[in-house]
Amino acid sequence: xxxxxxxLLVVVVMMLIGVPVAFAFGLGGFAILxxxxxxxxxxxxxxxxxxxxxxxxxxxxxxxAGGLISESGISQRLLNFTMSIVGRTKGGLGVVCVxxxxxxxxxxxxxxxxxxxxxxxxxxxxxxxxxxRGYATGLVATSSMLALLIPPSIPMIAFAMTAQISILSAFLxxxxxxxxxxxxxxxxxxxxxxxxxxxxxxxxxxxKEKINAIGRTTKQATFxxxxxxxxxxxxxxxxxxxxxxxxxxxIYAVMVGLFIYRAMSxxxxxxxxxxxxxxxxxxxxxxxxxxxxxxxxxxxxxxxxLTEAMFSITTNKWGVLLMLxxxxxxxxxxxxxxxxxxxxxAILLPVAQSVGIDPIHFAAISVTNLSLGNVTPPCAPMLxxxxxxxxxLPLNEYVKPAGVFMIFGALPVILMxxxxxxxxxxxxxxxxx
Amino acid sequence: xxxxxxxxxxxxxxxVLTHSFSLFIVLGGALMxxxxxxxxxxxxxxxxxxxxxxxxxxxxxxxxxxxGAVLSTxxxxxxxxxxxxxxxxxxxxxxxxxxxxxxxxxxxxLLFLYHSxxxxxxxxxxxxxxxxxxxPRVISVCSMFFGAVFMTIYCLxxxxxxxxxxxxxxxxxxxxxx
Numbered sequence: 145x146x147x148x149x150x151x152l153l154v155v156v157v158m159m160l161i162g163v164p165v166a167f168a169f170g171l172g173g174f175a176i177l178x179x180x181x182x183x184x185x186x187x188x189x190x191x192x193x194x195x196x197x198x199x200x201x202x203x204x205x206x207x208x209a210g211g212l213i214s215e216s217g218i219s220q221r222l223l224n225f226t227m228s229i230v231g232r233t234k235g236g237l238g239v240v241c242v243x244x245x246x247x248x249x250x251x252x253x254x255x256x257x258x259x260x261x262x263x264x265x266x267x268x269x270x271x272x273x274x275x276x277r278g279y280a281t282g283l284v285a286t287s288s289m290l291a292l293l294i295p296p297s298i299p300m301i302a303f304a305m306t307a308q309i310s311i312l313s314a315f316l317x318x319x320x321x322x323x324x325x326x327x328x329x330x331x332x333x334x335x336x337x338x339x340x341x342x343x344x345x346x347x348x349x350x351x352k353e354k355i356n357a358i359g360r361t362t363k364q365a366t367f368x369x370x371x372x373x374x375x376x377x378x379x380x381x382x383x384x385x386x387x388x389x390x391x392x393x394x395i396y397a398v399m400v401g402l403f404i405y406r407a408m409s410x411x412x413x414x415x416x417x418x419x420x421x422x423x424x425x426x427x428x429x430x431x432x433x434x435x436x437x438x439x440x441x442x443x444x445x446x447x448x449x450l451t452e453a454m455f456s457i458t459t460n461k462w463g464v465l466l467m468l469x470x471x472x473x474x475x476x477x478x479x480x481x482x483x484x485x486x487x488x489x490a491i492l493l494p495v496a497q498s499v500g501i502d503p504i505h506f507a508a509i510s511v512t513n514l515s516l517g518n519v520t521p522p523c524a525p526m527l528x529x530x531x532x533x534x535x536x537l538p539l540n541e542y543v544k545p546a547g548v549f550m551i552f553g554a555l556p557v558i559l560m561x562x563x564x565x566x567x568x569x570x571x572x573x574x575x576x577x
Numbered sequence: 578x579x580x581x582x583x584x585x586x587x588x589x590x591x592x593v594l595t596h597s598f599s600l601f602i603v604l605g606g607a608l609m610x611x612x613x614x615x616x617x618x619x620x621x622x623x624x625x626x627x628x629x630x631x632x633x634x635x636x637x638x639x640x641x642x643x644x645g646a647v648l649s650t651x652x653x654x655x656x657x658x659x660x661x662x663x664x665x666x667x668x669x670x671x672x673x674x675x676x677x678x679x680x681x682x683x684x685x686x687l688l689f690l691y692h693s694x695x696x697x698x699x700x701x702x703x704x705x706x707x708x709x710x711x712x713p714r715v716i717s718v719c720s721m722f723f724g725a726v727f728m729t730i731y732c733l734x735x736x737x738x739x740x741x742x743x744x745x746x747x748x749x750x751x752x753x754x755x
Contacts (some may be wrong), residue, residue: 153610162678164661166646166654170685174692184692185699192696192721197633201609201638208606384617392611414603421602425645425657432642480656525656539663 145449147179148441165483169577173437180444187443192434195428198312198387202301203431203482204424205390211255211420211528212394213248213371215261215408216401219261221365222247228354228361232346237273239330241266241280244286246326249291250372251393253298255481255518255526258291259284263533274467281534285519285527287329292515295376296386302431303328306438306489309503311386312379316571317508321561328553332416336548338531339415340496345566367400380575405535427482436481439492447494460561461499464474465509468492469562476517484514501565508568511520512558519546582608591734594727595651598644609634632709634656639717643724650682651731669746676739683732690725 155172177184194200202560213219226240226247228521233239235363241262248258263284270280292299295315304314308524337343349357375393378384401408402530408416439445454467469490475484519527521539527546531537560567612634620626649655665671697719705714 158681159657160660161674162657162660163681164657166655167682167685173680174685174688185696188692188696192718195642196635196639196717198635201613201634204606204641205610205613208610237580305605388613388617392617394610395614417603418599421606421645422648422652423643423645423653424606425602425642425647427644428642429649429728430656457723469647524745528652538613 145227145283145444145446148444148446151175153181153442159478160545164426164430165479166426166433169430169483170314170436173433173440176437176440176444178452180440182440182443183308187436187439190439191432194435195432198433199303199385200305201302201318202296202311202385202390202422203298203427205300205387205394206253206296206298206429207257207424208420209390209394209397209418210252210254210261211416211423212401212408212413213252213398214257214261215412215416215533216397216520217405218251218368218397218400219248220407221246221361221368223262223265225358225365225369228357232348233334234345235334235340236345237275238280238283238333238337239267239523241270241325242329243335244289245284245287246290246294246322247369247372249294249297249322251375253291253294253296253300255288255291255515257276258288259526259533261520261528262287264360264507264531265524267530267534274340275337275346276541276545277338278339278537278541279545280543281530281537282549283329283333284534285524285530285542285546286549286554288526288530289515289519290322290326290329292511292518294326295319296379296389297511299485299514300507301386301508302482303489303507306435306486307493307507313504313521313572316575317377317504317568318511318561319571321508321512321568323556324560325367325554325557328557329549332549332553333513336545350483367404371396376539396471404529406416412438430483431486431533437516438486440492447491451495451498455498459499461501464495464499465501465562468496468509469513469558472513473517473520476514477520477524478517481518485510485519488514502569504572505565505568508561511527512554512561516550516554516558519550595648598648598727598735602641602644602648605637605644609637609641612637629710632707632712636712636717640720643720645729646724647731650686650728651734654733669743672739672743672746676736676743679732679739680737683729684735686725686729686732688723690729693725 151172155168158168160170173187174184177187210512222244223240226243229507230236230239230243242534244262244266245258248262254256267277267280267284271277295318297315297318300314300318301311303310371393375389379386379389398413402413434507454464458464467470472488475487479487492510493503497503518525521527521543527543531542534542612630616626616630661674662671665674697715700718701715706712707714
């Protein structure tokens with residue numbers, strides 16, 4: 145067991161020096177296989193069969209859909225729509241950013257997609273209206289977490305597939321936490337905006353003008369607003385599976401982008417599809433190696449040893465939950481959301497179950513904690529991505545505002561998800577049990 | 578054959594391969610999405626899903642995954658933390674670190690190549706077939722081996738690029754990292 149943990153430590157060091165996560169886990173996996181004497185022909189086929197599954201095809205298809213939505217003009221119309229509702233109040237533009245990220249999450253389930261699509265429009269716009277660029281960048285980065293909580297969620301698919309639990313139930317478990325996080329971000333933003341002296345606020349409109357503007361933007365955004373209805377309605381109406389929903393949303397985005405909004409050219413379509421498939425390839429090879437490592441760990445009874453180690457500290461359910469919280473947050477700082485959720489489902493879920501935590505509840509705990517890790521340095525891919533989209537800003541300019549949203553917006557929601565099971569499970573119990 | 582000719586030939590091969598892989602993944606992505614949607618349409622419009630279509634989609638998907646991983650390796654697009662790079666100020670130190678990183682990637686790919694190769698060969702030997710369309714399973718399994726071959730080649734290319742840059746750094750300080 146010491147060898148396994150030592151190798152895992154080396155894996156972490158490799159990730160810190162910049163070895164791609166997939167290769168770090170791959171090398172670590174082969175090293176564990178070598179030292180433990182397990183036949184690679186046992187671990188590799190298991191990982192291969194897992195990534196070959198039809199259910200997992202939802203993942204590349206949602207990545208594809210997210211990329212296509214970003215280029216189809218849908219995000220601009222969603223922004224115009226939310227802008228017409230809340231854009232003309234002080235701090236309204238920040239709320240527009242948060243709400244649009246939420247709606248975008250209900251379409252694509254991808255945090256990087258939300259940053260690319262919303263951040264590239266919102267950061268310059270917010271800066272133009274007097275928000276500090278660092279603040280706008282931090283807000284976009286933390287709002288991207290919402291795309292991971294609002295169903296459909298790509299990391300949730302990875303968790304549910306590894307844990308072999310219902311994807312639909314897992315999706316529902318983070319819906320209320322996601323909406324609460326959206327509300328708390330909006331309130332924090334309104335509070336912080338009050339102290340910004342240079343904000344330019346668009347002149348107030350009369351009720352008639354406002355209704356007209358909302359009507360006009362709603363009409364323009366009809367096809368964009370129909371998308372979450374189609375995706376989520378289709379999934380929860382039992383019409384199609386998440387994989388089918390992902391494929392339908394990709395085709396829908398192409399149709400809308402090419403023929404209705406005419407924002408997409410054939411060249412853009414080709415480039416977007418190519419980039420989406422390359423990203424999918426990078427994620428799937430990562431998944432392959434992580435699934436291989438997870439399989440080896442299960443064979444070596446690592447989850448059982450971890451449970452014993454944790455139980456030697458405390459057997460109290462809340463104590464174990466606190467430890468899981470800390471482990472997940474640390475894990476989120478080191479690995480990306482998809483790999484973190486696979487490892488969590490394979491290694492930490494048995495620990496959680498041993499103290500009577502419902503697997504669906506743990507799915508919510510895992511996704512919320514790891515999504516926070518995604519924007520927490522040192523390895524905060526979404527935070528850095530937002531920094532790049534925001535114009536290659538130095539980290540110190542946006543880490544502080546992002547920290548405010550993390551501590552006062554995300555953390556309380558995460559603690560509620562962890563320690564109040566009914567908070568995550570109420571919709572599941574209401575609709576699916 | 579001079580070194581320049583070899584380099585030119587390799588670059589031409591690389592360009593052809595990159596374009597072919599890009600075309601394959603785009604067509605494959607479209608095919609994957611269309612076959613899934615087609616299955617939904619067949620199920621609801623014709624009340625008769627097409628037998629084996631899901632298996633076909635999965636076969637296309639698995640090839641796309643590994644071709645995508647190859648291009649991702651070529652373009653250095655993999656998911657990575659890269660914390661150390663943010664704290665290292667020296668350009669040369671960064672290049673040396675990246676060389677070391679790519680050497681580790683190359684070792685991983687070589688191990689992956691060996692194990693995926695022996696697994697593909699084993700599946701070929703068993704003559705295993707898929708349950709639906711009764712296709713040889715090696716068609717999907719060898720995507721892994723195919724991916725490993727090209728990932729290894731591109732890792733090697735990256736190692737050589739970084740190593741050359743690191744070694745020539747003093748002589749040509751204006752040269753940036755590959």
